[in-house]
Structure formats: structure tokens, C-alpha cells
Amino acid sequence: MHHHFIDRFAMRHSPIHRLDARAKLLAVLSYTVVLISFDRYTVTDLAPLAVLPLALLWFAGVPVWFAVRRVLILSPFILMLVLMSPFYDRTPQAVAFGPWHYTVSGGWLTAADISIKFALGVMALTALMCSTRFALLLEALRRLGLPQVVVMQLGFLYRYLFVLIDEAMRVRRARDFRGAALAPVGRRLAAAGGVIGTLFIRTLDRSQRIHLAMATRGYRGEPHSLCQLRFTSTDVVFLLVVALYLAACRWGYPKWF
Amino acid sequence: MISPLLGMHMANELLSVPIAGLTLVIAVAAVAIAALRARRLATDDRLPLMGVMGAFVFAAQMINFSLPGMPGTSGHLGGGVLLAILMGPAAAIVTMTAILIVQCLLFQDGGLLALGCNIINMGVVPSLIGWWFYRLLLGPPSRAAAWRQYLAAWLACVAGVTAGAALVPVQAAVSGVLQVPLSHFLGVMIGVHLIIGLCEGGLTFAVIAYLRRVRPELMGLDPSGLPASVRRPGFGAVLVSLLVTALLLSGVISWFASSLPDGLEWSYRGHGYGTTGQAVENRSPAVAAVDRWQSKWSPLTDYTRRETPLGQAPGEGTAESASGWPQPDGWSSLAGILGTVVTLSLVYGAARVMRSTARA
Numbered sequence: 001m002h003h004h005f006i007d008r009f010a011m012r013h014s015p016i017h018r019l020d021a022r023a024k025l026l027a028v029l030s031y032t033v034v035l036i037s038f039d040r041y042t043v044t045d046l047a048p049l050a051v052l053p054l055a056l057l058w059f060a061g062v063p064v065w066f067a068v069r070r071v072l073i074l075s076p077f078i079l080m081l082v083l084m085s086p087f088y089d090r091t092p093q094a095v096a097f098g099p100w101h102y103t104v105s106g107g108w109l110t111a112a113d114i115s116i117k118f119a120l121g122v123m124a125l126t127a128l129m130c131s132t133r134f135a136l137l138l139e140a141l142r143r144l145g146l147p148q149v150v151v152m153q154l155g156f157l158y159r160y161l162f163v164l165i166d167e168a169m170r171v172r173r174a175r176d177f178r179g180a181a182l183a184p185v186g187r188r189l190a191a192a193g194g195v196i197g198t199l200f201i202r203t204l205d206r207s208q209r210i211h212l213a214m215a216t217r218g219y220r221g222e223p224h225s226l227c228q229l230r231f232t233s234t235d236v237v238f239l240l241v242v243a244l245y246l247a248a249c250r251w252g253y254p255k256w257f
Numbered sequence: 258m259i260s261p262l263l264g265m266h267m268a269n270e271l272l273s274v275p276i277a278g279l280t281l282v283i284a285v286a287a288v289a290i291a292a293l294r295a296r297r298l299a300t301d302d303r304l305p306l307m308g309v310m311g312a313f314v315f316a317a318q319m320i321n322f323s324l325p326g327m328p329g330t331s332g333h334l335g336g337g338v339l340l341a342i343l344m345g346p347a348a349a350i351v352t353m354t355a356i357l358i359v360q361c362l363l364f365q366d367g368g369l370l371a372l373g374c375n376i377i378n379m380g381v382v383p384s385l386i387g388w389w390f391y392r393l394l395l396g397p398p399s400r401a402a403a404w405r406q407y408l409a410a411w412l413a414c415v416a417g418v419t420a421g422a423a424l425v426p427v428q429a430a431v432s433g434v435l436q437v438p439l440s441h442f443l444g445v446m447i448g449v450h451l452i453i454g455l456c457e458g459g460l461t462f463a464v465i466a467y468l469r470r471v472r473p474e475l476m477g478l479d480p481s482g483l484p485a486s487v488r489r490p491g492f493g494a495v496l497v498s499l500l501v502t503a504l505l506l507s508g509v510i511s512w513f514a515s516s517l518p519d520g521l522e523w524s525y526r527g528h529g530y531g532t533t534g535q536a537v538e539n540r541s542p543a544v545a546a547v548d549r550w551q552s553k554w555s556p557l558t559d560y561t562r563r564e565t566p567l568g569q570a571p572g573e574g575t576a577e578s579a580s581g582w583p584q585p586d587g588w589s590s591l592a593g594i595l596g597t598v599v600t601l602s603l604v605y606g607a608a609r610v611m612r613s614t615a616r617a
Binding site: 028114153 | 273274289292296310313315317319321354355363364369435460593601608
């Protein structure tokens with residue numbers, strides 16, 4: 001497992017990649033607010049909201065199937081709740097689509113509504129992550145007011161995530177080769193505890209080494225980053241377009257037709 | 258934690274905007290306090306520690322062990338309570354916050370707006386409650402017997418994990434998005450997390466027992482005064498934890514079952530639409546209270562702009578039509594979807610042209 005797993009599209013170049021990370025973060029955040037502010041029975045009103053995530057993905061050159069796969073991987077928990085709602089909500093709802101009119105129970109509308117909102121929300125977040133390098137995103141979070149301590153923890157977490165996961169997988173493989181799966185429960189538990197305990201000790205030692213390395217490179221309590229953010233006129237235009245689009249989706253759309 | 262249930266993160270869609278905002282504010286305040294405390298406790302050389310510990314939690318979740326009696330499932334560590342026990346609640350809260358932000362941004366697990374809820378449910382509450390219970394039961398750590406350590410770890414995990422998980426349905430119910438009644442959702446979440454807490458407790462004890470043996474000074478113990486032999490919790494302690502879990506589970510299940518006739522009742526009433534004209538009703542007073550509260554104070558009741566002033570329930574001041582919902586106009590929804598399709602194809606074409614000129 002490597003950073004390639006999550007970063008495969010973030011290093012590319014496209015108009016979306018060149019936008020300021022703050023602009024993209026604010027756009028996706030306000031998009032999510034608008035998305036979940038919709039009524040649970042007005043499923044068709046959500047249609048125009050599909051434009052922004054798909055447009056971001058297309059302009060950034062990220063294949064849509066990648067975002068769809070993220071949605072599917074993350075769906076089980078929400079799917080469980082979605083499938084329960086038709087059993088509970090049986091309010092009759094009039095549904096009209098073009099010349100056709102139906103009455104369905106409200107639960108099906110809720111189910112469709114929650115799944116569409118979930119899919120669109122995950123796709124918007126995927127578009128953000130696939131068009132922004134994590135270091136730039138951290139810089140954006142810092143500039144937007146996240147405390148420096150938390151930003152540094154996020155940076156360390158990102159840097160050592162796959163280093164430690166690889167280490168854990170090596171230890172796990174070693175344990176499995178030694179037939180730990182065949183042992184009785186108590187032994188199995190003790191083996192897992194030992195492996196995790198070893199990882200914990202190694203992590204403590206590693207963080208000591210990291211601190212020493214930082215100190216030898218002149219760390220004096222203030223981190224320095226090569227990531228520079230520039231908020232240009234393009235970003236202003238982008239945010240204005242997104243704001244107009246979201247306002248149109250939220251307040252304009254049903255009355256325009 | 259049991260693998261298929263990994264994604265217990267709160268999603269955006271289960272929240273309303275005001276509740277998302279409120280929980281975010283609470284989470285920010287809690288994390289700020291924790292960060293200040295962790296900073297005060299931590300010397301400079303511990304600065305990278307919390308971040309790298311976050312990576313450790315991801316790695317520790319890779320270490321699975323197959324559960325007895327449930328073939329095909331394997332348990333693994335959730336991590337919050339273990340971190341709180343090993344590093345103190347303040348550092349654990351900061352670390353869990355970093356983990357949840359990374360899970361949200363990098364892995365899209367848990368929504369952007371649900372981040373506040375997730376930090377409260379999976380960071381703040383398990384860390385504080387777990388740490389507190391562990392301290393309470395353990396007594397002086399150097400002299401604690403193995404069975405006592407085991408019970409302390411188990412209770413800390415059960416209490417911490419279950420308390421956090423029980424908040425998920427409450428937040429969803431207060432938001433009023435979900436149609437699944439609070440008591441059922443709560444019953445499922447608590448029941449599942451009692452079992453998860455049992456697994457997590459066993460694993461947490463195993464890790465702590467290992468660390469006490471190998472690095473006693475890490476656990477604040479004097480290395481000389483400890484027995485070198487392997488410490489086991491003993492049959493009695495394990496039996497107690499299993500029995501209590503079973504008792505609690507049966508309590509939850511009977512509660513769940515007693516609230517079930519309600520559900521059947523509505524489905525019968527659902528076809529006649531009852532006397533109130535409302536097919537869905539929940540008899541639980543808690544839900545009714547939450548509903549009343551929400552219809553009074555939510556700025557967007559049922560997602561339409563509210564007609565009555567804040568602090569007044571919709572039925573109180575104005576007469577509302579029984580059907581409640583306006584009849585939708587079919588043509589506008591058709592036009593909306595057609596318009597979206599046309600817009601999307603235009604956007605797609607523009608993106609194609611732009612990318613092909615960029616490549617050339």
C-alpha cells in the first residue's frame with residue numbers, strides 16, 4: 001500500500017488542480033451545506049446538484065468510475081439505514097414526473113434522497129482530494145484558521161500512514177505464517193496484543209527519531225513549508241460561479257420552470 | 258471492532274445543517290481544550306508523537322484476529338480507548354481528531370459536515386469515558402491483579418465505545434432526517450457496540466499486558482517490582498465480562514422487541530392513514546419530545562421555510578392543511594432533470610475540448 005493509493009490523481013495538472021486549495025475547500029464545503037439542506041421528499045430537485053461534482057471531476061481529468069467506486073466502497077453503513085426507511089415511513093407521497101403521476105410511500109423517497117445525497121457528497125469530496133495535493137490542503141486549512149498543532153499532527157499522520165501500515169502488514173504476515181490462526185482464542189488474542197504492543201513501542205521510538213531529525217535540521221518550534229498558496233482572480237471567479245450556481249440550485253430552480 | 262462495521266462514521270445525510278453546525282462548534286471547543294492541555298503536558302520531543310500515533314492507530318487496525326464462534330468475521334482494534342489509556346485523554350482526543358480528519362478528507366469516510374459529530378462520537382466521548390472508567394476500576398496500577406486489569410480494560414472499552422455509538426442515532430433523530438425511529442436505531446447501535454466493546458476490551462487488555470511486561474516504565478510502573486511471568490486475566494474475569502455483556506444484550510433486545518409492536522401497528526394503520534391523517538407515529542416520549550423541540554426551534558422545519566415564528570410549533574398558531582405537502586407539479590421536475598442532462602453534456606463537452614487542447 002502506498003500513497004499512490006490515495007494520491008493517484010492529485011499530482012496531475014489541470015485547470016482545477018491549479019485553483020487555490022482554499023477556494024476548492026470552501027466551494028466543496030458550501031456545496032455540502034446546500035446539498036443536505038434539501039427536503040427529504042424533493043428528490044428531483046437534487047438533479048442540478050449533480051453538475052458541480054461531475055464538472056470538477058471532468059475538468060480535473062479524474063475518471064468518474066474512480067469516484068463512483070469510492071461511493072460504493074463507503075456505502076454499506078448508509079445503505080443499511082437507507083434500506084430500513086421504506087419499512088418505517090409509509091406516508092403516501094404524490095410523485096409527478098412529466099405527464100405521469102404516482103403515489104408512493106415516503107420511505108422510498110427518503111431512501112432515494114439519502115442515497116443521492118450520499119453519492120453526490122462523496123463525489124464532491126473525491127473531486128476535491130483528487131485535484132489537490134494534501135500538503136496544499138493542509139496549508140489551506142492552516143490559513144483558514146485550523147491551529148498549527150493540529151495541522152502538524154495531520155502532516156505527520158499523512159507522512160507516516162503508509163510507512164506504519166506497511167510495517168503492520170509485514171508483522172501480520174509473519175504472525176500468520178507461524179500459524180497463529182490455529183491457536184486457541186486466548187493465545188490468538190495475546191498474539192494480536194503482542195503485535196500491536198510491538199508496533200506501539202516502535203512508534204514511540206520512531207517519533208523520538210523524528211524529533212531528533214527535526215532538531216538537527218534546525219527546527220525551533222515553527223514549521224516551514226514550501227507550499228505557497230496564491231489566491232488569484234481565477235479563484236475569485238470560480239467561487240463566484242459556484243456561489244451563483246448553488247444559489248440557483250437552492251432557491252431559484254423550482255420557480256424557474 | 259468487527260470488519261463489516263468499520264464504516265460507523267456519521268454521514269452528512271443523517272444530519273440537518275443546524276445540528277451539524279452545533280456539533281462542529283462543540284467539537285472545536287473540546288479539541289481546543291484538549292490541544293491546550295496536551296501542549297502543556299507534552300514536552301517538545303513529544304510533538305511528532307501524536308501525529309505518528311495517529312498513523313499507529315491505522316496500522317493497529319490492520320492487525321486482525323478471527324473471532325471465536327463467528328467464522329468469517331475478524332475483530333480488530335478501534336483504538337480510541339487504548340490511546341486514552343496509554344497517552345491520557347487530551348493527547349488521545351487530539352490524535353483521534355487528526356485521524357478522523359484524515360479519514361474524512363483522504364478516504365471520504367464520514368462527511369465533511371459530520372466531522373463535528375464524528376469527533377465527538379469517536380474521539381472525545383470514548384477517550385474521556387474510557388480513560389475515566391479505566392482509572393476508576395484499576396486503582397493503583399502497580400499492584401493491580403490481572404483480572405482487575407482485564408475488567409478495567411473491558412469496561413472502559415464497552416462504556417466508551419457504546420456511549421459514542423449511542424450518540425449517532427440521537428444526533429440523527431434530533432436532525433429529523435431519518436425515518437427509522439430512535440428506539441430501534443439506538444437498540445441496534447448499542448447491541449452491536451456491546452459486542453464490539455467486548456472484543457476491543459480483550460484486545461486492549463492484551464496490548465496493555467504486553468506493554469506492562471516488556472516496557473513497564475512506559476506504563477508508569479517500577480520495572481523491579483513486577484513479576485516476570487505472563488499475566489493472564491483468569492477464567493472468572495472473562496466469564497464475568499461475557500455474562501454481563503450477555504445480560505446487557507438481552508436487555509437491549511427485549512427493549513427492542515417491546516418497541517417493535519409499535520412498528521407493526523403503524524404499518525397496519527399506514528393503509529387507513531388513521532384518524533390523525535398521519536401514517537407514521539412514534540409513541541416513544543423521547544422521540545415526541547425531540548420532535549416537539551425540533552418543530553419549535555428548527556429554522557427549516559421539514560426543509561421548507563417555516564411559517565410560524567421560532568418557539569412556536571407549526572400546528573399551534575396557524576391552521577395547516579391535513580395533507581401538509583403541496584402537490585408537486587410534474588412538469589417542473591421533468592424540466593429540471595432534462596435541463597440537468599443538457600447542462601451536464603455541455604460541461605462534459607467543454608471539459609473534453611479543454612483537455613484535448615491542453616494535451617496538444
